[in-house]
Amino acid sequence: MEPVFRILICSAVSAAILAWANLAGLFAPQPSRVAGRRRALARIAVRWVALLGSLRGAYAKAGQFAASRPDRVPEEIVAALVALRDRLPPLPLAEIRPVIEAALEMPLEKAFADFEHTPLGAASIAQVHRATLADGTPVAVKVQYPWIQASLDADLAVIRTLARTALRRAARGRWKLDFERFFAEFAGGLADELDFEAEARAASEIAANLSGDPAIQVPRVIASHTRTRVLTMTYHPCTNIADADGLADRGVSPSRVIEIVARAYAKQMFQDGLFHADPHPGNLFVLDEADASHNPRVLFVDFGLHRRLSPELQKEMRQGIFALMQRDVDLFVERMNALDMIAPGAEDGVRRAVSNMLDRIAGQGGTDALMSAQGSQVLSLKDEAKQLLQETPGLQLPNDLLLYAKTLAYVFALGEEIAPDVDLMKISVPYLLQFLAVRD
Numbered sequence: 001m002e003p004v005f006r007i008l009i010c011s012a013v014s015a016a017i018l019a020w021a022n023l024a025g026l027f028a029p030q031p032s033r034v035a036g037r038r039r040a041l042a043r044i045a046v047r048w049v050a051l052l053g054s055l056r057g058a059y060a061k062a063g064q065f066a067a068s069r070p071d072r073v074p075e076e077i078v079a080a081l082v083a084l085r086d087r088l089p090p091l092p093l094a095e096i097r098p099v100i101e102a103a104l105e106m107p108l109e110k111a112f113a114d115f116e117h118t119p120l121g122a123a124s125i126a127q128v129h130r131a132t133l134a135d136g137t138p139v140a141v142k143v144q145y146p147w148i149q150a151s152l153d154a155d156l157a158v159i160r161t162l163a164r165t166a167l168r169r170a171a172r173g174r175w176k177l178d179f180e181r182f183f184a185e186f187a188g189g190l191a192d193e194l195d196f197e198a199e200a201r202a203a204s205e206i207a208a209n210l211s212g213d214p215a216i217q218v219p220r221v222i223a224s225h226t227r228t229r230v231l232t233m234t235y236h237p238c239t240n241i242a243d244a245d246g247l248a249d250r251g252v253s254p255s256r257v258i259e260i261v262a263r264a265y266a267k268q269m270f271q272d273g274l275f276h277a278d279p280h281p282g283n284l285f286v287l288d289e290a291d292a293s294h295n296p297r298v299l300f301v302d303f304g305l306h307r308r309l310s311p312e313l314q315k316e317m318r319q320g321i322f323a324l325m326q327r328d329v330d331l332f333v334e335r336m337n338a339l340d341m342i343a344p345g346a347e348d349g350v351r352r353a354v355s356n357m358l359d360r361i362a363g364q365g366g367t368d369a370l371m372s373a374q375g376s377q378v379l380s381l382k383d384e385a386k387q388l389l390q391e392t393p394g395l396q397l398p399n400d401l402l403l404y405a406k407t408l409a410y411v412f413a414l415g416e417e418i419a420p421d422v423d424l425m426k427i428s429v430p431y432l433l434q435f436l437a438v439r440d
Helices: 001-022 030-055 057-067 076-086 093-104 148-172 179-194 197-207 244-249 256-270 313-326 329-338 347-363 367-372 374-389 399-418 425-437
Strands: 126-132 138-144 228-234 238-240 274-275 284-287 299-301 306-307
Touching: 001 030, 001 148, 030 057, 030 076, 030 284, 057 148, 057 179, 057 244, 093 138, 093 228, 093 299, 148 179, 179 197, 179 329, 179 399, 197 228, 197 274, 197 284, 197 306, 244 256, 256 399, 256 425, 306 399, 313 329, 313 399, 329 347, 329 367, 347 374, 399 425
Parallel strands: none
Antiparallel strands: 126 138, 138 228, 238 284, 274 306, 284 299
């Protein structure tokens, strides 16, 4: 009952903070009232991040999911929830040993010749330890926290109630969120992330898809030591791609690294249809190899968050891109309807919002320049889409499409941060053209 009690307290405090902000703004001018509400939401978000991070598991994942939904969650809260991706304090080995031994059906000392007590990192649902197999192979072992599966049903029930209440209050106008669809997307995604064998299959398939590029490395799955709650993959010494000093010490060009990352994501997202959906620096590294200064190789890790686009969704995406490039509002809205993105009765408002968005894009250089856009321009288009989602009542994106767009935006933002001189769009265009050339 502890999580429920702590959530009730946090909810009560949040309600009090928001009520006070609303009361204080009763006689204030509109700008001051809006600013006060934003400050209140930011204070509330800090409290929820601390709580969800300490609860881990489904609660932390719910926060991460909310952070991916700018169409339904205020931007002040989204900005704070990003912190849930940061590292968490690890559990002692004594608490995770039973998970490993139950999954592999053997003592830890028999399963591994060596197993480091201190983990490489700990996150919302698991922590990762370095170990060595009997044959001397260095591996990384991802172990799910022991309580997650046992408490999952109860945790989801609490999260469902909390989310329904919060989203009902956040509903704008008379347009209501399809809550069951929203929650099913979260619960389904969580179930996928908790199945480490599914993650192993995705990692192996992505590795096969990218095997033609020697500059890309995906760890090899050790099937004999992988189960639903334990994932074992080869370990590779490496340097984080955001570690500018570390890369400089090895003579590695950040521009070369970003070119490799962009190429890998363009292939996954425009050609393969299955993609690694969490491209933040904690999941991307440069291998520590003797010739890294001349031939850097990028290591991708953590495939828990991945997506496979259905042929139907890819078809609608193609039609939507064509409509965007032609500034065809009717076709664009038609494709949105085909994806069940527009609430009944909201089409006229959505049509006006889309038309206004396309007019703004035209003023920034137009959709004709899409294929030659620089990274900052692509991020500007992302901001336009985000504004459309946040300010258009009755509009809701399927989570897979939102995650796809978010992943692309992350890659371009990463490029702007690490190597702004690299033209990521130029790298991506050949793959995008292949995607658009598919006959449906």
